[in-house]
Amino acid sequence: MSVTLAIDAMGGDHGVVVTVPAACDFLEKHADVKTVLVGDSDLIKQVLSKTPQAPMERIQIIPASEIVLMDDPIEVALRRKKDSSMRVAIEQVKEGNADAVISSGNTGALMVISRFVLKTLEGVDRPAIATAIPNELGCGTTMLDLGANADCEPMHLVQFAQMANVMVQIVDGKSNPSIGLLNIGEEVIKGNEVVKQTSELLRQSSLNFYGNVEGNDIFKGTTDIVVCDGFVGNVVLKASEGLAKMMSGMIREEFNRSWLTKLMAICAMVPLLRIRKCVDHRRYNGAVLLGLRGCVIKSHGSADRFAFGFALDRAYEAAKNRMVERIAAAFVVETNV
Template structure:
């Protein structure tokens, strides 16, 4: 989990937690919340769910229980989550990020859920709307690299078909995320491609490269250039940008590869009595390897571009993994990620010449119009 370098806010921060979402519900989310509160004595939680399922948490300090009578299941269609289950724990938790109709501030500064990804994105976009200058929200998470650090990758599945201007927006949002949570003022950005050369890739990637280079020329981005899939794990850049189709395939491939390697190692070390003895001797090394590739440590994908901070946990997360998602949400809130995304997108698109958006079509025009109206 990347450490935050900024000082915490003077005001206590509250996270809204969808306690019913995911494969395991309160059996995982409540222990994770308890551990999070113990590690963050200045934080507060708004726990959302069926009151009888959250009864034990009612006695905890710095906790508020908000009831919700329905649950969005992992296989519910988006339409069901959006239009039928209006009192779901997911929707009620997200609504805690909205200011009151009387002008009162939002009850929570970030929301964490392990629920259905498609439903979470759809409901969040409906309730919270997108920031000025952002056409489409994106999903971003960190992946370990061989430098001992992390590479932030986006989009990971929210947007299957993207235009060049969307990839520019993803780069800006990713830069704000890494700057806020990892404390890097000028993170480097790579555009995922089938080769490093500028002539490689389809028309969308080539045009995106032009927009990213234009942003870099105006000192709005630290654009490294094209990168390939292996650069994610080399740590060539701090951020790797791609469309959601490619990003999701890359993520699932990496998770599958890590699982396969772990399985191979376990099989080989238990093959004979001699390899079992060797395994005991190698246990410290194996444990360190396991910790470095443990996907639970990187749990908590950010839904960037919304008018609220939303973090998505793996649906199958255990208590340790869900706590990491809470940590990421907390770090993002106390380091003003929402403001940073808005400020960066406005500064970037205002700095670019008008011609930079002309070939972007309707989405590019919408982006420019929204930014200049902000």
């Protein structure tokens, strides 16, 4: 099965400098992939001309005259910039010209435009943002929602769990993944009413519900999936990113204090590199917008060429394994039960 990926070439902090070479790298590794690069045609062609491994026979360029900026209000991105690279790329999925779309652009704009253009799946009240968080097992804990829905009802959280259950089976290859509900304690009596009601609904479902989990369980890998509302999820994500940067900076500073600490750093280089590889956020790049009638992947805005490749890989796996269709089918089954 051939997979076509639509790429918002202008999105993110670096635009075509990152997206186009990363796309060429990916095409070189996957002979069954085609790409649709959307954006400023001249800029895209300019970068392609400097990329010797670019397989032009599998690259299509679609012009778009506008760019959704990171600080653009959502109303501007949706109503005024109708020829933005982000929107045109999303429209490729709607029109059947691409199997998935990837963008490093404005998260809020991507969610709103995707929902406007693609619509939500039957039975899904709200889309959610899901991504993998590094854990000590080295496999990543899938967490959602990460900011699309600040306030949620119990049924919304149950739907998030249902969608993530399908996604993790498809993208990560885990059969019957375990699901945890983020709470202030493991006991069923803890948490607000929304969490308590959600816990009861999940226990009654056919999902592999582990129970309540705490914040530290995310990084332990206690469950394959952790569900929470978008407010809590976004705070957890930003806090963990900040902690990782702080620890990285502190370690670097300590090892550079003197010639002795620099020597110690050299001696510890191998285990340090192993740890860095395990927690390297670039390897977990590519959040999935779940619940839409099309596969949409959000890459980190500051993603480099290496990181963007992982977002492309996530899109490829989701599209190749028909993630959207299987999520839709799962909701049909739940509705008929």
